[in-house]
Amino acid sequence: MLDDTDRRILRHLQATPDSPTTHLAEICGLTASNCWRRLERMEEKGIILGQEIVIDWQALGYSVEVSLRITLDKTQPRAFDEFLAAARTVLEVLEIQTFLGRVDTRLSVIARDMPHYQQVYRDRILTLPHIADIEALMHVARIKTDEVLPI
Incomplete structure (x- = not known):
């Protein structure tokens, strides 16, 4: 279901959820459009449920x-x-x-x-x-x- 690149994206996204897609793509060795497509696919499959603000x-x-x-x-x-x-x-x-x-x-x-x-x-x-x-x-x-x- 997930390949190594998807896992790398998720690891970095968990560590810095507010990273822009361009920065995330750069860290993961992808183009911004390829990274965006992977994120969108993982959202469609329900792997990424969304991003949220956590209030203390x-x-x-x-x-x-x-x-x-x-x-x-x-x-x-x-x-x-x-x-x-x-x-x-x-x-x-x-x-x-x-x-x-x-x-x-x-x-x-x-x-x-x-x-x-x-x-x-x-x-x-x-x-x-x-x-x-x-x-x-x-x-x-x-x-x-x-x-x-x-x-």
């Missing part, structure tokens, strides 16, 4: 991060769908993951401070449908954040 939410005044592990009431046939639809509407929820096992979902929640977190927890999280059990894990430190793939 702590720089915007959010100092609390909590991971909520939630078990749903699976006796309700639409529990997952209804829970996920409602959880998507909570602005302070940055990430939603689903699992197989005892824990069904994990929500990553941010807040400005503990009083704000308590308000979000009481008013927005505990009112989500079909929650059977919830466990809160207070975030202490981010040791590694890396979305770079070993290509």
Whole structure:
């Protein structure tokens, strides 16, 4: 599916995602048009999903991060769908993951401070449908954040 040149492009693109195509082409030993075509092909195939801006939410005044592990009431046939639809509407929820096992979902929640977190927890999280059990894990430190793939 990918040749060595595609992998080289992806490695450099991951390291410096804001590089212009001309610079990326030069580093990879390609013409700009050939590099652009390869990037476009990888986007069409769904290998490259897009580029995004990453905002440091702590720089915007959010100092609390909590991971909520939630078990749903699976006796309700639409529990997952209804829970996920409602959880998507909570602005302070940055990430939603689903699992197989005892824990069904994990929500990553941010807040400005503990009083704000308590308000979000009481008013927005505990009112989500079909929650059977919830466990809160207070975030202490981010040791590694890396979305770079070993290509």
